[in-house]
Amino acid sequence: MNTFDFSIVTTWFDNLLNGVMPLWLTTVIECLLIGVGLILVYALLALFYIYYERKLCGAFQCRLGPNRVGPFGLLQSFADMFKILIKELIPINNIDKFLFGLAPYLVIASSFTAFAVLPWGRGLQIIDFNIGVFFLIAVSSIGVLGILLAGWSSNNKFTLIGALRSGAQMVSYELSIGLSVMTIVLLAGTMSVTELVEGQEHLWYIFQGHIPAIIAFLIYIVAGTAETNRGPFDLPEAESELTAGYHTEYSGIHFGYFYLAEYLNLFIVSGVATLLFFGGWMPLHIPGCEGFNNVMDYIPSVVWFVGKAIILSAVIIWFKWTFPRLRIDQLLAFEWKYLLPFNLVNLVLMLIVVAFGWHF
Amino acid sequence: MADIKEIIGKVCPDAIFEENEKPFAVVPDRDWHKVAEALKQSGYDWLNAVVGEDWGDEMGCIYYMSSSSDGAEVSVKVATADRENPMLHSVSDLWDCARLEEREVFDFFGIKFINHPDMRRFYLRNDWVGYPLRKDYDENPDINPVRLYHEQPDDVSVTYKEEADGSVKEEKVQVFAPEEFVVNIGPQHPATHGVLRFRTSLNGEEIKKIDLVCGYIHRGIEKLCEKLTYPQCIHFFDRQDYFSALMNEHCFCMCVEKALGLEVPRRAQVIRVMMDELSRIASHLLFFGTYCMDLGATTALFYGIRERETILDILEETCGARMTFNYNVVGGVREDIHPNFVKRVKDFIAIMPSRLKEYHTLVTGNVIFKNRLKGVGILSRKDAISYGVAGPSGRASGWACDVRKLKPYSIYGELDFDEVVMDGCDSFDRYLVRMKEIEQSLRILEQLVDNIPDGDYCAKAPKIIKLPAGHWFQEVEACRGVFGVYIDSKGDKTPYRVKINGTCLRLAGVVDHITRGSKIADLITIGGSMDYVVPDIDR
Numbered sequence: 001m002n003t004f005d006f007s008i009v010t011t012w013f014d015n016l017l018n019g020v021m022p023l024w025l026t027t028v029i030e031c032l033l034i035g036v037g038l039i040l041v042y043a044l045l046a047l048f049y050i051y052y053e054r055k056l057c058g059a060f061q062c063r064l065g066p067n068r069v070g071p072f073g074l075l076q077s078f079a080d081m082f083k084i085l086i087k088e089l090i091p092i093n094n095i096d097k098f099l100f101g102l103a104p105y106l107v108i109a110s111s112f113t114a115f116a117v118l119p120w121g122r123g124l125q126i127i128d129f130n131i132g133v134f135f136l137i138a139v140s141s142i143g144v145l146g147i148l149l150a151g152w153s154s155n156n157k158f159t160l161i162g163a164l165r166s167g168a169q170m171v172s173y174e175l176s177i178g179l180s181v182m183t184i185v186l187l188a189g190t191m192s193v194t195e196l197v198e199g200q201e202h203l204w205y206i207f208q209g210h211i212p213a214i215i216a217f218l219i220y221i222v223a224g225t226a227e228t229n230r231g232p233f234d235l236p237e238a239e240s241e242l243t244a245g246y247h248t249e250y251s252g253i254h255f256g257y258f259y260l261a262e263y264l265n266l267f268i269v270s271g272v273a274t275l276l277f278f279g280g281w282m283p284l285h286i287p288g289c290e291g292f293n294n295v296m297d298y299i300p301s302v303v304w305f306v307g308k309a310i311i312l313s314a315v316i317i318w319f320k321w322t323f324p325r326l327r328i329d330q331l332l333a334f335e336w337k338y339l340l341p342f343n344l345v346n347l348v349l350m351l352i353v354v355a356f357g358w359h360f
Numbered sequence: 361m362a363d364i365k366e367i368i369g370k371v372c373p374d375a376i377f378e379e380n381e382k383p384f385a386v387v388p389d390r391d392w393h394k395v396a397e398a399l400k401q402s403g404y405d406w407l408n409a410v411v412g413e414d415w416g417d418e419m420g421c422i423y424y425m426s427s428s429s430d431g432a433e434v435s436v437k438v439a440t441a442d443r444e445n446p447m448l449h450s451v452s453d454l455w456d457c458a459r460l461e462e463r464e465v466f467d468f469f470g471i472k473f474i475n476h477p478d479m480r481r482f483y484l485r486n487d488w489v490g491y492p493l494r495k496d497y498d499e500n501p502d503i504n505p506v507r508l509y510h511e512q513p514d515d516v517s518v519t520y521k522e523e524a525d526g527s528v529k530e531e532k533v534q535v536f537a538p539e540e541f542v543v544n545i546g547p548q549h550p551a552t553h554g555v556l557r558f559r560t561s562l563n564g565e566e567i568k569k570i571d572l573v574c575g576y577i578h579r580g581i582e583k584l585c586e587k588l589t590y591p592q593c594i595h596f597f598d599r600q601d602y603f604s605a606l607m608n609e610h611c612f613c614m615c616v617e618k619a620l621g622l623e624v625p626r627r628a629q630v631i632r633v634m635m636d637e638l639s640r641i642a643s644h645l646l647f648f649g650t651y652c653m654d655l656g657a658t659t660a661l662f663y664g665i666r667e668r669e670t671i672l673d674i675l676e677e678t679c680g681a682r683m684t685f686n687y688n689v690v691g692g693v694r695e696d697i698h699p700n701f702v703k704r705v706k707d708f709i710a711i712m713p714s715r716l717k718e719y720h721t722l723v724t725g726n727v728i729f730k731n732r733l734k735g736v737g738i739l740s741r742k743d744a745i746s747y748g749v750a751g752p753s754g755r756a757s758g759w760a761c762d763v764r765k766l767k768p769y770s771i772y773g774e775l776d777f778d779e780v781v782m783d784g785c786d787s788f789d790r791y792l793v794r795m796k797e798i799e800q801s802l803r804i805l806e807q808l809v810d811n812i813p814d815g816d817y818c819a820k821a822p823k824i825i826k827l828p829a830g831h832w833f834q835e836v837e838a839c840r841g842v843f844g845v846y847i848d849s850k851g852d853k854t855p856y857r858v859k860i861n862g863t864c865l866r867l868a869g870v871v872d873h874i875t876r877g878s879k880i881a882d883l884i885t886i887g888g889s890m891d892y893v894v895p896d897i898d899r
Contacts, residue, residue, distance in 0.1 A: 061662040157543045161565070161880070231656055232728055235881075322722075324729050325656025327881040328565055 007123030099153035104257035106146030121301035132193035162245025176223035197280035224269035231320035270312035412465035431766035457748035468493035483575030554894025601896035603643035604838035609688035615834035628692030643839035692818030733788035737886035751841020758783035787889035864896035
């Protein structure tokens with residue numbers, strides 16, 4: 001393996017700082033640097049995603065998409081970002097001001113924390129728990145709290161209906177996400193993000209676990225779309241029914257936070273799918289083809305991870321721009337009557353496959 | 361005529377029969393309800409229009425009724441001489457659509473309808489002073505200034521109940537109880553297709569009742585027409601149902617031509633029909649797009665718009681406008697067709713079938729789409745007739761109500777096309793009917809495009825158009841249903857009264873009936889499948 005390991009850089013930097021200052025100061029500086037770096041990546045990725053989705057959906061709809069600001073419209077998202085930053089935060093009467101202000105931060109904090117655990121590349125990871133995947137699912141479900149609060153505190157009937165829908169939807173679909181993740185954890189025998197990635201060095205889990213893994217992936221991608229509140233599961237903000245659902249009353253950067261979180265959740269869902277099914281930052285390896293594998297190794301691991309996630313996102317974006325929206329009772333019936341039982345059976349199937357060693 | 365004399369004469373010996381283009385009877389108010397009931401039972405079960413009018417010495421309504429199966433027509437005038445407290449008997453128990461139509465008459469003429477369940481203002485604000493379509497209405501702006509405060513929603517309505525002894529008692533009616541969870545869908549809402557407001561009482565996600573509030577963009581076109589000459593009136597007809605602009609103009613011109621006894625040249629007839637069918641396709645394409653967008657499938661909108669654009673280009677070349685055409689004139693059309701017209705229509709006919717196939721692949725077969733539409737918003741044939749839901753929405757309930765077939769006008773009688781009737785009664789069929797009507801309109805265009813006769817495109821109409829005294833009613837099949845125009849003339853160069861009778865009011869009026877007990881999302885599905893256009897409601 002001749003892929004560059006990022007831990008060399010980080011260890012070198014750590015030693016350099018430790019050489020000139022006390023340990024506590026090193027920790028503080030490193031935390032700050034990591035935080036700033038993350039925020040930067042987070043914001044840039046969101047901007048990229050906005051551009052990416054607009055271009056993709058333009059292509060689906062026989063349009064060009066943004067093409068005026070900058071070459072190929074590349075600066076459009078930046079212009080939009082500056083616009084939203086300088087927009088007024090409209091004060092609203094008769095609302096719970098504290099909760100109203102808190103809600104967008106809860107949403108963004110949850111997505112941000114989940115974002116931080118993703119394995120970006122070889123050695124490029126902020127923290128490596130032994131319960132990494134579990135942590136990811138746990139923090140990403142905090143987001144629903146923010147959405148419920150936003151809907152409740154706005155003191156508006158549309159937002160309330162949107163929030164209640166969202167609550168029902170996210171709690172339901174989290175089950176499916178959790179179970180499909182469990183299926184892969186069963187196959188891998190670990191919850192640690194690093195070990196999950198390393199387990200796929202020679203073959204990705206979706207191939208290792210063949211049938212149950214493919215089923216788990218399909219369920220995951222459906223439930224993940226629902227979890228991010230994107231079409232065809234965008235009922236909480238169903239534009240034609242509830243104007244904008246739970247964030248109807250938000251303006252300026254507070255609305256921007258919801259928007260940002262939605263796009264980043266799209267990346268996180270695709271990132272987790274990459275991690276669980278498509279080898280994380282591992283290059284594509286075909287057992288037996290040494291030459292091919294060596295060429296693949298030359299592509300940096302960060303590119304592998306981000307690239308795979310972006311391609312998976314395209315699928316989710318494709319869903320949104322093709323399908324009509326479901327109705328709330330259909331949505332819940334789909335989860336509880338079909339996805340969940342199917343998922344449980346699939347888990348047992350995976351158990352059998354692992355117990356008898358039928359996987360590759 | 362004899363038949364009608366018999367039916368009416370049996371229950372009301374005092375009825376007076378007058379000669380008119382349609383069988384016309386004048387009936388005193390006390391017998392009116394009985395007459396209406398007898399007419400309904402003898403097959404005149406479709407209430408086409410309720411025309412309120414102030415004749416000066418008396419005020420009242422002309423009711424146009426026809427048979428839902430063969431299109432036989434009858435009109436009945438009911439009037440009262442009392443201007444202080446005018447009252448007529450309501451027929452809202454016989455025809456559900458009369459509920460809104462009579463409220464409109466109350467709003468504009470102040471005629472109270474006895475036994476009507478909900479006698480509130482409909483278009484105007486609760487605090488409006490006077491009744492604007494009365495001839496003695498004071499137009500002084502100081503009486504009704506532009507009020508800058510919110511109109512208080514009135515949850516208490518009144519009804520005038522007739523006692524057994526004939527006396528009338530006023531009773532209060534609660535529209536919504538104070539504890540109900542009422543959500544405003546509209547007036548500013550993406551799915552109402554304009555400024556229409558549904559006050560929706562909810563139980564969780566379930567709809568309990570809907571109160572329709574209209575009038576946010578009411579422009580008083582009927583009142584404006586009373587002061588303008590006939591050619592000046594035409595352009596208002598573009599601005600009602602703006603997707604059926606050409607049909608609406610066509611209807612008004614036909615009504616005037618009928619009154620004048622003017623023969624329209626064949627070339628003009630063919631051009632008019634081709635324009636009508638082109639705009640029908642354009643309208644149904646936009647329906648397809650916006651309906652899918654309402655359901656969350658945004659991409660389909662752009663597919664529909666793409667083809668609609670081709671039609672608008674064709675229309676623009678000939679008419680000079682893309683939306684408000686002002687193309688029909690009394691006697692024919694304003695300009696001859698553009699030299700490119702025939703070629704471009706042929707090109708369009710050639711590409712359209714493949715595009716329709718594309719729509720069906722993208723949308724119609726989709727499981728989510730089917731699940732959202734099938735069995736949602738069931739409207740039985742009986743209810744469709746009672747609510748007056750004509751047009752594609754009525755035909756999806758198994759009611760063959762196409763005016764082009766029922767009472768053929770212009771050259772439709774000679775054309776070979778099928779009336780699309782389906783009997784699923786749900787939103788899915790309402791959608792499919794429209795998609796199939798596109799195919800039928802293409803058939804009509806195919807027949808005509810090579811057969812546009814030479815000759816004048818406009819008959820010689822008098823310079824100053826004065827209609828003889830009398831009243832006329834003309835209907836056409838617009839994109840969303842029947843569109844009717846009533847003109848009353850006293851022999852002047854301006855009409856005495858114009859009544860515009862679109863179907864959209866009825867389409868919006870039936871929403872309450874068929875959404876009860878379904879989800880909010882279904883309100884969007886049902887409202888979208890009705891395809892109402894708000895300017896046609898707020899005339």
